Structure formats: structure tokens, C-alpha cells
Amino acid sequence: MSVLLRVQDDDFKVTPWEVTGRVDYERLIQQFGTQKISKDILNEISKISRGKMHVMIRRDIFFSHRDLDLILKDYAEGRGFFLYTGRAPSLGMHIGHLIPFLFTKWLQDVFDVNVYIEITDDEKFMRNQDYTLKQTSEWAHQNILDIIAVGFNPDKTFIFKDTEYIRNMYPLVTSIAKKLNFSQVKATFGLDASSNIGILFYPAIQIVPTMFEKKRCLIPAAIDQDPYWRLQRDLAEPLGYYKAAEVHSKFLPPLASSDGKMSSSIPESAVYLSDQPKTVEKKIMKYAFSGGQATTELQRKLGANLNVDVPYQWLYYIFEDDDSEIQRIASEYSSGKMLTGEIKKILAQKVNQLLEEHRKKREKSEEAYLRFLYDGKLARQMWERVHS
Amino acid sequence: MSVLLRVQDDDFKVTPWEVTGRVDYERLIQQFGTQKISKDILNEISKISRGKMHVMIRRDIFFSHRDLDLILKDYAEGRGFFLYTGRAPSLGMHIGHLIPFLFTKWLQDVFDVNVYIEITDDEKFMRNQDYTLKQTSEWAHQNILDIIAVGFNPDKTFIFKDTEYIRNMYPLVTSIAKKLNFSQVKATFGLDASSNIGILFYPAIQIVPTMFEKKRCLIPAAIDQDPYWRLQRDLAEPLGYYKAAEVHSKFLPPLASSDGKMSSSIPESAVYLSDQPKTVEKKIMKYAFSGGQATTELQRKLGANLNVDVPYQWLYYIFEDDDSEIQRIASEYSSGKMLTGEIKKILAQKVNQLLEEHRKKREKSEEAYLRFLYDGKLARQMWERVHS
Numbered sequence: 001m002s003v004l005l006r007v008q009d010d011d012f013k014v015t016p017w018e019v020t021g022r023v024d025y026e027r028l029i030q031q032f033g034t035q036k037i038s039k040d041i042l043n044e045i046s047k048i049s050r051g052k053m054h055v056m057i058r059r060d061i062f063f064s065h066r067d068l069d070l071i072l073k074d075y076a077e078g079r080g081f082f083l084y085t086g087r088a089p090s091l092g093m094h095i096g097h098l099i100p101f102l103f104t105k106w107l108q109d110v111f112d113v114n115v116y117i118e119i120t121d122d123e124k125f126m127r128n129q130d131y132t133l134k135q136t137s138e139w140a141h142q143n144i145l146d147i148i149a150v151g152f153n154p155d156k157t158f159i160f161k162d163t164e165y166i167r168n169m170y171p172l173v174t175s176i177a178k179k180l181n182f183s184q185v186k187a188t189f190g191l192d193a194s195s196n197i198g199i200l201f202y203p204a205i206q207i208v209p210t211m212f213e214k215k216r217c218l219i220p221a222a223i224d225q226d227p228y229w230r231l232q233r234d235l236a237e238p239l240g241y242y243k244a245a246e247v248h249s250k251f252l253p254p255l256a257s258s259d260g261k262m263s264s265s266i267p268e269s270a271v272y273l274s275d276q277p278k279t280v281e282k283k284i285m286k287y288a289f290s291g292g293q294a295t296t297e298l299q300r301k302l303g304a305n306l307n308v309d310v311p312y313q314w315l316y317y318i319f320e321d322d323d324s325e326i327q328r329i330a331s332e333y334s335s336g337k338m339l340t341g342e343i344k345k346i347l348a349q350k351v352n353q354l355l356e357e358h359r360k361k362r363e364k365s366e367e368a369y370l371r372f373l374y375d376g377k378l379a380r381q382m383w384e385r386v387h388s
Numbered sequence: 389m390s391v392l393l394r395v396q397d398d399d400f401k402v403t404p405w406e407v408t409g410r411v412d413y414e415r416l417i418q419q420f421g422t423q424k425i426s427k428d429i430l431n432e433i434s435k436i437s438r439g440k441m442h443v444m445i446r447r448d449i450f451f452s453h454r455d456l457d458l459i460l461k462d463y464a465e466g467r468g469f470f471l472y473t474g475r476a477p478s479l480g481m482h483i484g485h486l487i488p489f490l491f492t493k494w495l496q497d498v499f500d501v502n503v504y505i506e507i508t509d510d511e512k513f514m515r516n517q518d519y520t521l522k523q524t525s526e527w528a529h530q531n532i533l534d535i536i537a538v539g540f541n542p543d544k545t546f547i548f549k550d551t552e553y554i555r556n557m558y559p560l561v562t563s564i565a566k567k568l569n570f571s572q573v574k575a576t577f578g579l580d581a582s583s584n585i586g587i588l589f590y591p592a593i594q595i596v597p598t599m600f601e602k603k604r605c606l607i608p609a610a611i612d613q614d615p616y617w618r619l620q621r622d623l624a625e626p627l628g629y630y631k632a633a634e635v636h637s638k639f640l641p642p643l644a645s646s647d648g649k650m651s652s653s654i655p656e657s658a659v660y661l662s663d664q665p666k667t668v669e670k671k672i673m674k675y676a677f678s679g680g681q682a683t684t685e686l687q688r689k690l691g692a693n694l695n696v697d698v699p700y701q702w703l704y705y706i707f708e709d710d711d712s713e714i715q716r717i718a719s720e721y722s723s724g725k726m727l728t729g730e731i732k733k734i735l736a737q738k739v740n741q742l743l744e745e746h747r748k749k750r751e752k753s754e755e756a757y758l759r760f761l762y763d764g765k766l767a768r769q770m771w772e773r774v775h776s
Contacts, residue, residue: 122558126566133559133776163562167555170510171521174551177586178514182570185585197573198565201589388521 014224017190019251025063025223032226034064034248041065044072045110054106055321056249062103064223066233067245071218075111081216081245083107084209086118088127089139093146094270095351096252098358099318100220101150103249107220108153114378115157116209117147122162123205126198137163146273148368149361155377162205169208171388176211177204179235188227207232208387216242223248252317253310256287271351273358280355281348284311288347292333292340303336304343311340311347319350402612405578407639413451413611420614422452422636429453432460433498442494443709444637450491452611454621455633459606463499469604469633471495472597474506476515477527481534482658483739484640487706488608489538491637495608496541502766503545504597505535510550511593514586525551534661536756537749543765550593557596559776564599565592567623576615595620596775598632611636640705641698644675659739661746668743669736672699676735680721680728691724692731699728699735707738 012021014028029036037057046053056062071081085104087097101117108115125136140161147159166173185191185203210217210232219229226248233243256268268287271280291309293299306312312333320326329346332338373379400409402416417424425445434441444450459469473492475485489505496503513524528549535547554561573579573591598605598620607617614636621631644656656675659668679697681687694700700721708714717734720726761767 122562126562129566133563163559164555166558167552170554171551174510174514174586175521177589178517178584180585182579182581182583182585182588186581191570193570193574195570196566197568197570197589197592198562200570201565201585204585 015190015227019224023251025250028223029064032064032223034066034223034226034246035068037063037065037068037247041068041072048075049110054103055318056099056103056106058323059316060250061099061317062220062247062249064248065246066226066229067216067243068218068247071216071245074216079215080113081111081218082114082116082213084116084118084212084217084219084244085221086120086206086209087143087147088120088124089136089143090124091139092272092274093143094272095314095318096270098146098150098273099249099252100222101147102318103220103247105150105152107218108156112153113156114213115152116212117152117157117159118206118209119144119159119161120202120206122166122198123202126196126202133163137161144369144372145362145365146358148365148372149358151361152372154368154371157372157376158378158382159372160382161373165382166205168383168386169205171386172208172211173204175239175388176207176235177201179239180204180231184231188231203228203231207235210236210244211239211241212382212387214241216245218245218247220247221249222251224251250317253289253313255283255289255310255314257289257310271355273355273362275355277352277355280351284344284348284351285341288314288344290340290344292343293336296339299339300336303334304338304340306330306334309333309343311343315343315347315350319347319354403578403615407612411639413638416611417452420452420611422454422611422614422634423456425451425453425456425635429456429460436463437498442491443706444487444491444494446711447704448638449487449705450608450635450637452636453634454614454617455604455631456606456635459604459633462604467603468501469499469606470502470504470601472504472506472600472605472607472632473609474508474594474597475531475535476508476512477524477531478512479527480660480662481531482660483702483706484658486534486538486661487637487640488610489535490706491608491635493538493540495606496544500541501544502601503540504600505540505545505547506594506597507532507547507549508590508594510554511587511590514584514590521551525549532757532760533750533753534746536753536760537746539749540760542756542759545760545764546766546770547760548770549761553770554593556771556774557593559774560596560599561592563627563776564595564623565589567627568592568619572619576619591616591619595623598624599627599629600770600775602629604630604633606633606635608635609637610639612639638705641677641701643671643677643698645677645698659743661743661750663743665740665743668739672732672736672739673729676702676732678728678732680731681724684727687727688724691722692726692728694718694722697721697731699731703731703735703738707735707742 012023014023045057074081083104085100104115119140121136121140125131125133144159180203182200185200189203191200206228226246229244229246236243255271268283271283289308289310291305291307291312293302312329315329316326320329329338329343333343371379374383400411402411433445462469471492473488492503507528509524509528513519513521532547568591570588573588577591579588594616614634617632617634624631643659656671659671677698679693679695679700681690700717703717704714708717717726717731721731759767762771
């Protein structure tokens with residue numbers, strides 16, 4: 001591995017397993033050696049989407065990439081591509097977990113391509129001695145219902161649990177495993193000699209879906225995941241596949257601080273997809289880190305610091321799709337015309353609106369479950385294939 | 389791991405991946421901490437087999453064990469047990485490879501128990517960068533035909549390739565993998581930081597069949613394999629399974645030397661199951677290491693040293709089942725009445741007899757193939773189960 005695996009200076013730190021401090025994304029791009037999403041690329045995508053650009057790409061949340069230009073070229077020239085994302089199942093999914101899925105769904109709508117969603121129940125189980133297979137299996141099921149609710153095309157989306165799909169993947173997994181040694185996965189995944197052999201092996205399983213088709217694979221993910229895919233990019237071509245392309249997002253700040261990334265291990269910092277309206281309102285009103293001033297008088301006089309204000313960032317990142325509306329909020333809040341309580345109320349309303357819609361769609365997920373996992377057009381094809 | 393993983397002194401060395409020198413089996417038992425097969429155990433097995441003891445147990449080839457007494461107790465008290473052996477597929481199988489299968493088949497006949505035979509095509513492929521999956525898959529097929537020819541009960545034997553059966557094993561594999569770390573498999577399997585992650589993971593796959601039934605599992609294998617099973621014995625009970633029992637064989641000496649063990653990587657030292665009669669005769673006459681004297685005159689006068697004579701040892705180990713006949717050969721050859729050329733001829737004839745029978749049975753293997761792998765009574769049950 002010639003590339004840098006972590007970025008750390010006095011102000012912030014980004015590794016695939018830790019994000020702390022106030023991230024300097026420009027510096028991250030330089031250090032990771034990725035590319036900024038250029039105006040040309042944005043124009044190209046805008047043309048294909050007929051001007052209806054997703055808020056996350058309009059607002060620069062997805063800001064960096066590898067080979068996204070080649071993906072667009074493959075698309076333009078008829079070779080096509082496919083999308084791959086995944087999830088390590090957990091007890092509950094929070095808003096931050098939705099980001100790659102929402103964006104992936106949008107990409108599927110725009111480009112009409114296959115999406116593969118790997119549920120890494122094996123990795124989750126092996127990661128923590130306290131977890132049982134029964135737990136991780138139940139989490140997987142519940143998370144899949146949330147993912148289905150995002151609205152993927154059931155005939156072009158294959159959601160699979162590693163423990164179930166392993167037989168179809170395993171020959172290709174062995175080919176990949178053979179190209180990775182302990183030293184490499186140790187450095188990239190932050191493992192050591194006390195790490196269990198399942199976790200050491202897991203990178204091969206994570207890489208396999210990038211080779212599900214003989215097309216380029218695009219992975220939407222937060223930028224901290226980039227080092228994982230460098231292993232894939234080192235070994236893909238010798239095995240006869242494309243290097244994985246990536247499109248990287250910034251981190252949604254946790255509710256209680258404008259630093260780091262949202263983590264489900266700090267419950268008050270996250271809004272769960274299962275949170276009821278009252279809970280959401282309470283969490284936002286009580287915990288959301290504010291860039292506003294300490295008193296109404298000071299706020300009227302000085303206005304809020306948008307750069308550290310979490311309610312504003314959440315609205316900007318995800319919840320306020322309307323550009324003129326977000327500009328109005330920015331202007332009024334930073335000038336002191338809008339108070340902290342007011343922007344928090346706007347956010348709470350928007351979050352509850354999304355969660356309300358999500359819950360409605362999720363109620364129908366159970367009946368679509370078999371289609372995404374086994375019976376849909378793509379799923380049926382995938383179960384008939386053994387990748388080798 | 390508190391137990392010793394290798395035995396090495398000035399004269400010999402035994403690790404799971406290397407056997408050199410003249411092995412002192414008594415010392416090996418002490419150092420490995422296994423048990424000698426006692427008279428009591430032999431009597432017990434003799435009762436069950438109605439006095440028809442297999443040559444390999446009569447002649448002390450299978451000489452050491454772990455928990456074989458408990459296996460017999462479980463059998464006597466109706467709890468039963470099962471047998472497990474396996475094979476890393478290779479281009480050709482030689483006579484030495486047959487030993488555990490011949491003995492396992494005999495145990496199946498005597499105790500009427502299930503046999504599981506793991507074909508480790510995954511491990512073989514990942515072990516060597518030069519191998520392709522196509523090669524290891526073809527080797528697996530050919531080796532399975534040889535194994536079927538040994539004569540196992542098709543309704544109580546399940547032969548499976550790891551790459552195919554992985555999905556059914558994988559949940560339990562993850563439970564085992566979780567209990568083994570890099571340091572442990574490094575020490576036990578002779579791996580290091582440059583080892584690929586597939587090989588690091590493989591021990592979990594090798595252990596899983598010991599837990600296919602909630603009964604004690606008996607593994608017939610050469611004693612150099614013992615350290616592998618110590619990992620299983622350390623983790624089995626916390627996972628709710630029995631510690632694997634083992635019955636250990638000595639090593640069949642290679643044709644060209646009385647030291648070490650037969651290896652298929654030195655072609656002239658091995659007799660392959662596919663060798664034609666002329667080839668067998670030529671190999672034995674030309675290469676078999678002799679304990680006889682350099683000239684006929686000296687042989688007549690001094691006789692042969694049976695301890696280093698490979699033709700005698702092969703006859704004793706496997707090929708001359710008749711106790712009075714092997715005694716006659718021993719007496720005549722050690723006294724000088726029999727010449728080296730004569731004992732070699734006897735061996736060649738015996739080897740060709742076994743190979744002739746093997747080839748006949750192997751011709752029928754192809755039609756029994758599906759039964760052992762998919763359609764037999766046990767195979768069908770196994771494909772319906774997911775082990776977790």
C-alpha cells in the first residue's frame with residue numbers, strides 16, 4: 001500500500017474506524033489522493049438527470065470521487081456500470097445511515113442501473129464477542145426493511161446477507177483472499193495479531209460485490225471508507241475486473257457536536273429512524289449543538305455561526321431540498337433575524353416529515369422483502385450464479 | 389496454546405507441515421501429550437469387530453489417540469459418534485494418501501457410523517499462487533473418485549467440497565473464527581504476516597465438520613496433524629460441542645528413504661494410485677530404499693536391516709495383511725534367506741494387486757458420485773441443514 005491510510009493533524013483525524021475533530025475536506029482530498037467532483041462532472045450528471053440534481057450533490061455533500069469520470073464515460077458509451085453499497089446490521093439505523101442509501105437510490109433512478117446491497121451480518125457478528133448470530137440476524141432483517149423503504153427498484157436491486165449468499169460468492173472470495181495478506185489488512189483495517197481470523201478474512205468478502213458484473217462498480221460512501229477500496233483497486237485488474245469507482249460524502253455531524261461523525265454508540269447524538277415525533281423534537285431542542293448566541297439579545301445583534309450550527313448543517317445537508325429556502329434560513333439565522341429555537345423547530349419538522357414518510361414506506365417493506373432478496377428479477381439471476 | 393506444537397531434536401522433526409528424520413514415536417506421544425493406544429482399547433475394538441482387526445491397528449500403525457476411550461464409551465452407552473476425515477485435492481493421490489481413508493472405512497464398517505469427508509478445495513487453491521480454481525476443482529473431482537473407490541457406505545457418508553458446502557457451514561464457521569486469532573493460527577499452522585487472509589481463515593473451516601453432529605467426532609489422521617485439532621479442543625466445549633477425538637497413525641516412509649513421510653512433491657518417492665503395473669514395479673525395484681546388503685553374498689551372510697528397509701515396512705504397514713506371512717518374510721529377509729530383489733517383487737505384486745482392485749472400484753465411482761455428494765441419505769440431510 002503506497003497510499004496514505006489516515007489523515008491526522010492537530011485539528012482532526014480520519015481513519016476508516018475513527019473520525020474526530022473538525023474535518024478539513026480539502027486537505028482530506030489531497031492526502032487521500034482522491035479527486036474533487038469537478039464542474040464538468042456535475043454538468044454531465046445534471047444533463048442525464050435533466051437538471052434534477054439531488055440535494056446531496058448540489059450542496060457538495062458528495063464532494064470527492066475516484067473514477068467517477070470513467071463511470072460517466074462507460075455510461076455514455078453504452079458499457080454501463082453498477083452500484084454497490086452495504087450495511088453492517090445494527091440494533092437501529094439512524095439518519096446518518098440513510099445518506100448512502102438515499103443517494104444510491106437517486107443514482108439508480110437517474111442511471112437505471114443495478115444496485116447490490118451487502119448486509120455484512122458475518123462481519124458484525126465476528127466483530128464483537130458479545131453478539132449472537134440470532135441478534136445480528138434479527139438486526140439484519142430490521143435494517144433491510146429500512147433499506148427497502150428507501151425505494152430501490154425491486155427488479156434491479158439485490159439485497160443479500162453474507163451468511164446466506166456466501167456459497168455463490170465464495171470461489172471469487174478465495175481468489176481475492178489469496179491476493180491479500182495479514183500485513184495489508186492489518187494496516188488498512190486497523191487490525192492486529194489479536195484480531196480474530198474471521199475479521200481478518202472479511203475484507204475479501206467486502207470486495208467481492210465490486211466484481212459481480214464485468215462493468216465498472218460505483219460505490220457511494222463516506223470518505224472515511226476510501227482506504228478499504230484501495231485494496232480492491234490494487235488487485236482488481238490482475239483478476240480481470242475494473243477498479244472500483246467511488247463517490248465520497250462528507251460526514252453528517254452528530255446532533256450534539258459539530259465535530260466528528262454521527263455514531264450510534266452515543267444515543268443522544270443520533271436520531272433513529274424509529275424515533276417518534278416527540279422524541280425527535282426533544283432530542284433536537286435539547287441536544288442539537290447550536291451556532292446561535294447565548295441569549296436572544298445577542299443572537300439578534302450578532303447572529304449565528306452557521307459553520308458550527310448543527311441544525312443548519314442538517315437542513316443544508318439533507319432536509320431542506322429547496323435552494324431558495326435554505327438561503328433564506330442562512331441569511332435570517334446568520335443575521336440574527338431567526339433564533340436558535342426557530343431553526344431547531346424547522347429542522348424537527350423536516351426530520352419528522354422524512355421519518356413519517358419512511359415509516360409509511362417501511363410498513364410495505366415486509367411484503368417486498370422476498371423480492372429484493374430472492375424473487376426479483378436481479379435477485380433470481382444472482383442466486384443462479386456462482387461467482388468465480 | 390499451552391501445548392507444544394512441534395517436536396524437534398537432533399534426529400527428527402515433526403510439525404504439521406514438515407516431517408524429517410527418523411521419527412521417535414514414543415517421544416512424540418510424550419511431547420504432544422497424546423495417549424498410546426492401550427491393550428484395553430485394542431481389546432474393546434477387537435470385541436466390536438469380532439476379532440477382525442484392521443492390519444493398521446494390529447501392526448501399531450495407528451498407535452496414538454486422544455479420547456478414543458471416550459469414543460468407545462459413547463458407543464457402548466448408545467450415544468454414538470461420527471467420523472471425520474478430509475483431503476486437500478492434488479493432481480494425483482498416492483498410496484500414503486489412502487491410509488486414513490482405508491482405516492476410516494474400516495471404522496465405519498465396524499461401528500456403522502456416519503463419515504464426513506471434507507474436500508478442502510478452497511484451502512488448496514489459496515495455498516499456492518500458481519493454482520487456478522479450475523485446476524483445484526478438477527483435482528477435487530478426481531480425488532473424490534479415488535476416495536469413493538475405498539468403499540464407504542453411500543448412505544452414511546457425505547463428501548463435500550468447501551466451495552460448495554460453505555453456505556451451510558458458514559454461520560458455524562463464523563462462530564469458530566471468532567474464537568481464533570492471528571497469533572493462534574500463526575503458531576499452530578506455521579503462518580506469518582505475509583500469509584494470505586484466506587489461509588488464515590481456513591482453520592475455522594477445517595474445524596466446522598467436528599461439530600456436524602452433537603456427538604463426539606473421531607478423526608483418523610497421521611500424528612503430525614494433531615496440533616491442528618488442539619485449537620478445536622480448546623474452543624469446542626464453550627461452543628456447546630465435544631472436543632474432537634483423534635486416532636493417530638505413523639508415517640508411511642517414502643519409497644526412496646526410510647525417513648520423513650511420503651510426499652507427492654517428490655514424484656519418485658511415491659506410488660500413485662494411477663501408476664500402471666510396469667511403473668510400480670520399476671519404481672519399487674529402482675527406488676525403494678533397501679535395508680538389505682550391498683551384494684548377494686553379504687545379504688546371505690548378514691541379512692537385511694528391517695528397521696530401515698522400505699519394502700518391508702510397506703508390507704508390514706499396509707500390504708501384507710497375513711500375520712504369519714509377514715513373520716515369514718521378516719524372518720527370511722533378516723536372516724539373509726530372502727534377497728532384496730525378492731522382497732521388492734513381493735511388494736510390487738501386492739501393490740499392483742491393491743491398485744488393480746482400486747482401479748476396478750474407481751471405474752464405478754463416477755456413477756456413485758452424486759450419491760456421496762448430494763443424493764445419498766446422509767448427503768440429502770446435510771444439504772437441508774445450515775449449521776449455526
